Amino acid sequence: MATAKQVQELLTAVHNLTQELQTVKTESGVLKQRMDSQERACTELTPMSLASGKYDGSPHKFKEFMEACIIYLTFRPQTFASDHACIAFLISNLTGNALAWATPLVTSASPLLQDYSGFTAQFKETFERQEIAFVASEQLLVIHQGNVDLLSYISRFK
Structure with missing residues (x-):
């Protein structure tokens, strides 16, 4: 049977792992938002409307x-x-x-x-x-x- 000290150590370890997991989830969410933003930016590249149109080297x-x-x-x-x-x-x-x-x-x-x-x-x-x-x-x-x-x-x- 586990001693009170061992149970406390396990609880502390579980608590630490839970906090680390939450940190990873938060960071993952931030990265996903950045990726989504980048993806939207790539799909939103619409040609600009210049009176003279695209530049041909003139x-x-x-x-x-x-x-x-x-x-x-x-x-x-x-x-x-x-x-x-x-x-x-x-x-x-x-x-x-x-x-x-x-x-x-x-x-x-x-x-x-x-x-x-x-x-x-x-x-x-x-x-x-x-x-x-x-x-x-x-x-x-x-x-x-x-x-x-x-x-x-x-x-x-x-």
Whole structure:
């Protein structure tokens, strides 16, 4: 027969196990809520509605697209809680040359797909430069000397 001390030790052990079980249940519930939230976020990725539509790589649309994306992502932090979710959203709104640029990153499972700042830096490097070149070429098409003397006109370009 068990002594009173042994019974007390068993009761204490059962009590401790009960508390640990309750802690595990609580943690499990929290994890389930997080997983459900992540799952909902993945299924709620709807294409954003830009007046110009998806970004196709056109130089003159780059700035508008990036600004719209930043605003959209900022106002849905619960949906875009990870860098990967933000990048997936951006890629889902690409078409044409922009999508052709991103496709190899996806097919090769590039580490950039987990790094929002790195991804957007590369994206800007590729398409923002094109915008700058586009604006410069547009300005070159409309320049003229007008009534300014040649030396003054040339000095504008130094």
